[in-house]
Amino acid sequence: MKLREGVEWAAHCCINLSWVAPDKAVKAARLAAFYDLPAAYLNKQLNALGRAGIVSSQSGPRGGFRLGRGPEQITLMDVAAAIDGSAQAFLCTGIRHNGPAGELGAPDGYRTPCSVSRAFSSADLLWRRQLAAQTVADLAAEVRRANPAAPDYVRHWFDRN
Amino acid sequence: MKLREGVEWAAHCCINLSWVAPDKAVKAARLAAFYDLPAAYLNKQLNALGRAGIVSSQSGPRGGFRLGRGPEQITLMDVAAAIDGSAQAFLCTGIRHNGPAGELGAPDGYRTPCSVSRAFSSADLLWRRQLAAQTVADLAAEVRRANPAAPDYVRHWFDRN
Numbered sequence: 292m293k294l295r296e297g298v299e300w301a302a303h304c305c306i307n308l309s310w311v312a313p314d315k316a317v318k319a320a321r322l323a324a325f326y327d328l329p330a331a332y333l334n335k336q337l338n339a340l341g342r343a344g345i346v347s348s349q350s351g352p353r354g355g356f357r358l359g360r361g362p363e364q365i366t367l368m369d370v371a372a373a374i375d376g377s378a379q380a381f382l383c384t385g386i387r388h389n390g391p392a393g394e395l396g397a398p399d400g401y402r403t404p405c406s407v408s409r410a411f412s413s414a415d416l417l418w419r420r421q422l423a424a425q426t427v428a429d430l431a432a433e434v435r436r437a438n439p440a441a442p443d444y445v446r447h448w449f450d451r452n
Numbered sequence: 453m454k455l456r457e458g459v460e461w462a463a464h465c466c467i468n469l470s471w472v473a474p475d476k477a478v479k480a481a482r483l484a485a486f487y488d489l490p491a492a493y494l495n496k497q498l499n500a501l502g503r504a505g506i507v508s509s510q511s512g513p514r515g516g517f518r519l520g521r522g523p524e525q526i527t528l529m530d531v532a533a534a535i536d537g538s539a540q541a542f543l544c545t546g547i548r549h550n551g552p553a554g555e556l557g558a559p560d561g562y563r564t565p566c567s568v569s570r571a572f573s574s575a576d577l578l579w580r581r582q583l584a585a586q587t588v589a590d591l592a593a594e595v596r597r598a599n600p601a602a603p604d605y606v607r608h609w610f611d612r613n
Contacts, residue, residue, distance in 0.1 A: 292455045294541045294572075302568040303547060327551035367571050380455045380541070386464060390488035391609055397599040406594035407463040410528050411455075414582035421575035433567035438558040448552055 297336040297374045300328055304337065305345065305370060305427045306434060309362035310442040311449045316348070316355030321449060336374055343373035362431060368422035380418075381411030458497040458535045461489055465498065466506065466531060466588045467595060470523035471603040472610045477509070477516030482610060497535055504534035523592060529583035541579075542572030 304322050311317060319337050323330035337356050340346040347359040358365065386392065387405060404412070434441050465483050472478060480498050484491035498517050501507045508520040519526065547553065548566060565573065595602050 292453055292536050292541050293539070293543065294453050296543070296545060298542065299545060299547060299568060306568075325551055326547040326553050328547065367568070375453050378454070380453050381459065382454065382457070384457060384460060386460060386487040386489065390486055392487050395599070395602060395605045397602075399598060403598065405598075406591040407460060407467075407528070409594075410583065410586040410591065414579045417578040417582050418575045421578050422571065425571040430567040430571065433570075437560060437564065437566075438556070441556060441558075444556045 292380050294371065295375045297332070297339075298371050300326070300333055301336045301340055301345075301370050301374050302367060302427075302430065304333070304356075305340070305358065305362070305365060306431045307445050307449070308346065308356065308358045309427055309431045310445045311357070312446070313357070315449065316353065316357045317449050318355040322356065325445075325448065339373050340370070343369060345369055345373055358427075362427035363429075365427040366423045367425040367427075367430065368419055370427075371422055379412065379415045381408065381415065383408040383411075453541050455532065456536045458493070458500075459532050461487070461494055462497045462501055462506075462531050462535050463528060463588075463591065465494070465517075466501070466519065466523070466526060467592045468606050468610070469507065469517065469519045470588055470592045471606045472518070473607070474518070476610065477514065477518045478610050479516040483517065486606075486609065500534050501531070504530060506530055506534055519588075523588035524590075526588040527584045528586040528588075528591065529580055531588070532583055540573065540576045542569065542576065544569040544572075 303326065307322065307325065308317065319334040320330045322337070323333040337346060337348070341348050341356070341359070344359045345365050346356045348354065348356050383404065385401075387397075388401060431442075464487065468483065468486065469478065480495040481491045483498070484494040498507060498509070502509050502517070502520070505520045506526050507517045509515065509517050544565065546562075549562060592603075
């Protein structure tokens with residue numbers, strides 16, 4: 292079980308975008324250069340964020356990406372789902388319907404999920420809730436607490452570039 | 453983010469093994485036939501469970517697999533980790549060390565994980581704890597509650613086969 296690498300990239304780009312001036316759009320190439328990331332691949336992640344409304348983009352010489360809504364309205368779950376999809380980690384393929392297991396049948400006609408599937412669903416829900424409780428604003432505030440120079444550094448770097 | 457399909461297979465095989473007589477070993481081909489699963493691939497999953505001590509195997513005409521310890525001592529997390537590995541879903545590749553981000557540095561020299569990594573770690577921990585709170589005995593009891601005929605059906609099917 293592995294989240295796509297782009298989740299880390301996208302989360303940090305959202306944090307950085309929360310620090311640039313609201314009227315400033317940042318090009319994918321600049322967002323990528325800040326971390327030495329491959330720009331074309333990051334651009335794909337940014338477009339996925341765009342489809343989820345997490346960033347908005349505009350084309351043209353002054354175009355680029357900015358946050359699509361306030362950083363306090365974007366959760367880490369939003370970012371993870373935009374990049375990695377929102378399917379559960381555990382996929383029940385319903386093996387209990389097959390072969391002799393299927394011949395056994397069940398009083399409820401197997402209408403309710405089995406115990407294994409339910410256990411994974413409840414774990415999955417806890418995972419999602421935890422990520423949904425963390426906003427980009429929270430994450431940015433934590434970075435700022437650990438490194439007070441970060442917001443200005445980021446803002447000026449993107450202003451100059 | 454997707455758990456390997458073998459996790460579902462392995463969990464159900466552990467439940468079934470909890471219902472066969474303790475002195476009876478069940479061959480991979482029989483465990484597979486119960487759900488119409490490909491035997492060679494299930495055998496790989498069973499060997500992974502064996503390496504984790506979740507099942508024990510013996511060779512020979514009366515050989516096969518049995519639980520390696522009591523079903524109340526095997527958690528769904530044990531099974532998931534044996535089949536899917538125990539790495540966290542989120543892999544921090546440390547992009548903040550690269551490029552201009554790396555030049556910024558941090559007062560703590562980046563010795564502590566960043567906020568993104570910490571948020572995923574805490575979600576991951578909740579996921580693991582939830583799965584670690586569910587034993588094969590719990591899962592088997594739930595199946596039995598939903599389908600009281602299941603344990604005897606399974607036991608007799610493996611006795612006959």
